[in-house]
Amino acid sequence: MDIVNGVRENGAGPVSLETGAFTAGTSSLTSTRVNKLSRKTFRHRDHRAQPYNRATPENRVCGEAGPSGITHTTRLQNSTPPHNDQDTVRSLTILERLSSIDLPEQQKPGALYNSGESEPIFISGPATSPMGPLRVEFNFSVDLELVKKENPNVQPGGRFKPKDCEALQKVAIIIAFRYREEHLKYWLHYLHPILQRQQLDYGVYVIKQDGNDTFNKCRLLNTGYAEALKEYDYNCFVFNDVDVIPMDDRNTYKCFSQPRHLAVSLDKFNFRLPYVQCFGGATSLSKEQYLKINGFPNNYWGWGGEDDDIYNRVASKGMSISRPTGEIGKCRMIRHNRDKMNDPNPQRFNRIAHTRETMYKDGINSLKYQVLSIQKLDLFTTITVDVGKP
Template identity: 40%
Template sequence: MHPFLQRQGLDYTIYVIEQHGEEQSFCQGFLYNVGFTEALKDDPSYDCFIFHDVDLLPEDDRNLYTCARSPYHLSVAIDKFDYKLPYVALFGGVSALNTSHYRLLNGYSNLYCGWGAEDDDMARRLYKHVLAISRPEPDIARYKMLSHKSREPREANPDRHYLLHTALHRAKTDGLADLQTANYSVTSVTHKALYTHILVNITKRKPIKHVHPRKIGKRNTN
């Protein structure tokens, strides 16, 4: 990544956010929120964040790692998907958000642990705030996905459909707003030569209580 970013003449820092602790399922959105918060402690002047799956590598230097006026989805064409966008609302893989937009959106949801739907939850937050997704041309925004053959199959989040169905009801409270009460701790922040490594201890998540959407926020009239 460094030669790619240096050829673009960018002033940047790479942060690698790693999870450990009691929670065995990967909590991607949670880690993005922690990374955003810790990075701003390093340098409050950061005005653009690229949220990047670790297994994606850009193929074209013209794919500029900058923020646009609207949320910017960079990984348009991935080899795994025959270099085609799977669906128009996709905002996962590699995405760019300026700092003010990320705060407006309350970051990602903290509740998605296990594979699936945290990026679709973010897309719904964008829709809620009338923020359209912009993209570079697909012949530029091409990515290679690294092989996962040596890894165990990813565990799907059994609550992902329910969480996505209720996403907009939680958008104001689930994210940066409740991060400090989300039972995690930063074990270490290590400034290495090529990147900053942040190790995050996440305690076991409580089971998601499924509540019918019509009952959310309903007043007791008795």
């Protein structure tokens, strides 16, 4: 039996991803009807739709109506040789060499990517169901007033909650920020419609580092986690680089049974996962998963290494990295020069090699910051903070 997105290979019914056990009575479709549909809906392993549970609008759970992207899990202990922190150091060294090479584009920027595979068939669902591959380009100016008009259901502070269904998760999307106003405009332009189609109960938090001292991405992300919880009872946290935009809205911004790597295949790396330990760009962790690894490291000042430290934390706790398929996990990155005061961290390789020794005393339990201001803008909440100096 092959389990993908909680669906049996033969389409007979939902299966628990945690136990592999058949879950009886969760779909009102008869087995005959499902088996009949399975020849169309499940004929290709990369586009399977979960059987729809026909519920009334009053009690319908968001996300019942269509696929949220195919999940496969990379088991850390079984992927390539046994993992240790030195493996991550070697992989990061290779990645930095690749980053300096301009790889050819497979298709022109902004093209509508189509793998030629069969499209998923929606058994039922609202008009706001995910659309699939999206055109993402950065050759135009974004007017935030227009973005607001196009997203009238987004409330001040960047909050949205579905009206016709109950979201299973409360998602805080956290962006570490400085000097990237134009990138943020593109992110808001593309992501708000995507997140609403995914029927998420979500809020967008932009955590801005004050001053011109060396940038500290993870300290800002930890701050976003702490501040978001003061406002709402979030149980899922998406950490998104401001310059990373998903190209398929079936790549669901929610949390899974294992930490989720959302930005699987970036155009920067020719739409390939650069190395198996890669865990950056856009990721999601449940509150429980985040606390299990003590949040993120606070001692990475400047560019590089923090994403790999987080990977080491996940691995050390026996968790796995789940990912959508490379096709659904495609993302575009806005090309830009490295920011001022964000030079490569010369200590990053040494720190990565000692993650397991430092993670228990360096994380959310040692976070220090000072909130300077909080602004509830139309499309996001911006929190300006002083995170100190190296």
